Amino acid sequence: MRLTARTGFSILVLVFFCYLVWEAQEWRLQARLFPWAIGIPMILLAILNIVQEVRGPKEEAGTSQDRPTDFQFTQPLDMSVAVRRTVTILSWIVGFLAGIWLVGFSITVACMTFGFLKIQSKEGWAMSLILTASAWLVYYVVFERTLLLPFPDGKVFLWLGLD
Amino acid sequence: MMFDAFIEGLLHVLSWPAFGFLLLGALVGFVVGILPGLGGLATLALMLPFAYKIQEPISAFAFLLGMHAITGTTGDITSILFGIPGEGTAAATIMDGYPMTKNGEAGRAMGAALMSSLVAGLEGAVILALAIPIMRPLVLFFGSPELFMLAILGITFIASLSGSSLTKGLLCGGIGLMLASIGVDPQTGTLRYTMGTLYLWDGLSLGPVVVGLFAIPEIIDLSVRGTSIAETKVEKITGVMEGVKDTFRHFGLTMRCGFIGAFIGALPGLGGGVSQWLAYGHAVQSSKDQSSFGKGDVRGVLGPGAANNSREGGNLIPTVAFGIPGSSAMAILLGAFLIVGLNPGPEMLTKHLDVTFAMVWILVVANIITAGACFLFLNQLVKLTFVRGHLLIPFLLMFVFLGAFAAHNNFSDIIVTVIFGLVGYVMVLFQWPRPPFVLGLVLGTIVENYLWISSSAYGAGWLVHPTVVCIALLIAGTLIYSAIQARRGRSLEEDLEKRIGVEGTRQ
Structure with a gap:
């Protein structure tokens, strides 16, 4: 098992979704329907993502060369x-x-x-x-x-x- | 009768004072589009009272619609040159436009964005002209369940383009959707995730979030590099014509993305930001070689550039024909209809058909004027990207902060911009894609409304509507296809690495 800053961020995302779902429990059905309909599947996805991160191949921040749909930071010399x-x-x-x-x-x-x-x-x-x-x-x-x-x-x- | 009204509409637009108002609107739209944060929507709201003064319907629409049609095109300029979206809806152009600028191809990117905007703007106007009589059954066919599923499909579509990690893409879309639920719940009045602050009662506004999310990481990168925005030095700024030619080289893509823009624009509630991202997604998905996207592929500029403009024609379809605004901007324009004494609906297709066609012509003429004006100043604008980064950074920071403030004249928006700037920085650092995040935020409120209306009207029964099932299958197909693609990509990489290893051992 490997814990990196990248995994730390993934854990933060999981905590974010857990908090939002937990916070919604007191609300009326109309108010909590959407946060739960989105949040609960996202908690499962976030757990899956952490498992992928921990078990997957090591990849340094900003080094992925596969098809990105977002810009990547310039690789610094130093x-x-x-x-x-x-x-x-x-x-x-x-x-x-x-x-x-x-x-x-x-x-x-x-x-x-x-x-x-x-x-x-x-x-x-x-x-x-x-x-x-x-x-x-x-x-x-x-x-x-x-x-x-x-x-x-x-x-x-x-x-x-x-x- | 139809043809007479068509020609009469053109003559109205070219006559005085309507044409003068169109030029004035174009000038305002040009400036507003370039200034980050100051959205076309806010300007339309600010300028609406002038309709009282103008009164004559075609002159009023020439001013308002002409102004609004242009903000999308000029919003692309700052997205491409500085990585700062001039408009919230112009963020998708950054994805490949800004990397092109960094590669020294700003001229080509701008040429492509402007020409695709022009072509698709005209396409949108033609679609508007043709669609008015036949659009009614199609728009009515899409109920809340279908629109909800369509929005989820959009997010899935963009998330599926997130490189090897589909999971991260979907999670980013989820984060955007959840953040959109911040504020007072419109159904129950419940305060959701407001953390005790009055500012969050209205929810997070898109402008400051998008400006922070996209502009600040790019400014940090520019500072770290210590060079000009354009990393490649060129002796003479060329490539504008190359960009123009690119539009015609990829004419099919431009037209398809223009159609996406017009179609999404015609669906009430789904705004320009959505159509731009979907068009970008289509540009990536329809390409055989996807490795160059995100690194400066002109097709990534053509798609969003086209969709951004054609949506105006699409937006007008439900607004004019049924009085249902296709977007927030059209809701404001609907106010102009009433101010000048017109009733949107069947009357616009019979009694005032010439005014309706005048709107089509306003879109056509405004797009031509903008493209012409932009091409005139293009070389001067492109030169800015060769200025040393350290000279530009204070100006960019000033525009980021002013843009964030100008959205709602609220200091808290600036704090939100900085916070989301840091979030954007971390996301880029750890390769969490920002596009699904923005799309989730854009769609959140609409998706929630559709979900609630569907659930309260049909219970769980809407889940088995034939159209809903079809869209659900499409979502599943997109996910499976992306997963297979990612797996195939990984195994190819591993194979290549093994081969390189074997070659290395032989040598």
Whole structure:
């Protein structure tokens, strides 16, 4: 028996279906008919999938060459570089999200674009400033002025009473 | 009389101010289609009040229908170039369109998507023109049990294309279906899986989920690679004409996928996203060599590109003929009918036949205008894929977050996008296919409705309806065929490995 991260994910899927089916037990028939009609067969399938994973041939993540109907990650030359870059970009994504929540779209779009270009991409000042200005203008003209999207103020302004 | 109305419809569309409104609608549709997250549906809802101002029926439809018909085509552009679906319904084009861009074939992919969209858009319009008198018995033939089974067939069809693991494909479809049940149950008012948050009462919205699921893993990959989106450097951007030729090289496939789009579009409730995935599934299943799909096969672009546009003609069939909207967008358009003083139904096939044919012509003219405009700007757009990835990433992230927010003007949608971005990343990493997941999510609410109506109307008796049994056999056939294919593929691989081993020993 072999337990890998891949199998761990399959187990997570099984737990997901078990939870959804269990959660539905208290509901009226109309409400639980669909979750049970789909969820119960899926629990059986998830168990079958785990058995296949544990007993099947070893296959590393992202190496399958058979007919995929989904894109596959580029095979990196150096795994440690790939992991470092993945963690870095995920930090930027989460940072972008946190920035929007804290200071709103307007400031975040400018700061994150400039920050990414200057710190992460190591671009020159001129290139970073021009691209930041372009990104912010697209945001402002299209989304704020033309489409009039009601962007929320950041929480920081709310806390400081400046909203 | 029919022919007179047909010609009269064309003259109406080309006359002023209808043609001016068509151009205006095309411009709005073009921009909306390209901006990720801002769906054609939301824009149609936003623009509907203008119908009050326009009042004249053909001008109002030229503006609204022309705008809506174009969002599908331009939605494909960002799917192909950046892996970010411009429209929720344009996600299937990513599967092979984006890998083609990475292979330096963005021009060819765009040419193929646009030309197949044009051809199928025209096909959809022709189908609409021909089908109106004969569609009634066919649409009425499909009751809730049949529509439920048809939806399950769709998910099975896509799941069966999930490489060697059919189980994973089916599980992904199941995850999508289960997630679609989040929110207030419309029958009983029960709060299902809302985790105590008000946001989840309305359920998960498709836009933020699809944008996160598809765009974020691609952005991560772009960052890890550290190159431009197009990995292959080319001296001159060519291939647009090659893509156009591809449409005619695979003309049968384009027409068949166009038909799938129109047919699914004509069935009430099954939207454009479904037809695109089914068309993609058909493109893969009907090919002898399936190994290149998902890696940049032009047939994987032609199929969804075609279905995405022809569905508009199909959608209009039940809307115009019976007043039953073929999709959510058509439900909004139905509002326009009432605003301009028209009653959908038999009147549209007799008294207002010229307006009905004008709609056919609006679809034709709008598709031609879009294809022409896109071809004009294509080279400039394709050049973006050769820009270094690190310069593009902040822009892509901005559009992902803005797109997620623009769907419902809700910050929680952005959180959903990031969460599903991470889910998408893990799915790609462990090779769990995302297409069945999205299809399950798209179909979930509809499937549940059909299941409930079937059960309450017929008890368990609907399971033995002849049409239901036929579709069930088709589902079983699809599963068995896929399992045999996968087993055959594995044994061929093992055989090849053994042979290589023997050759190696000899040497």
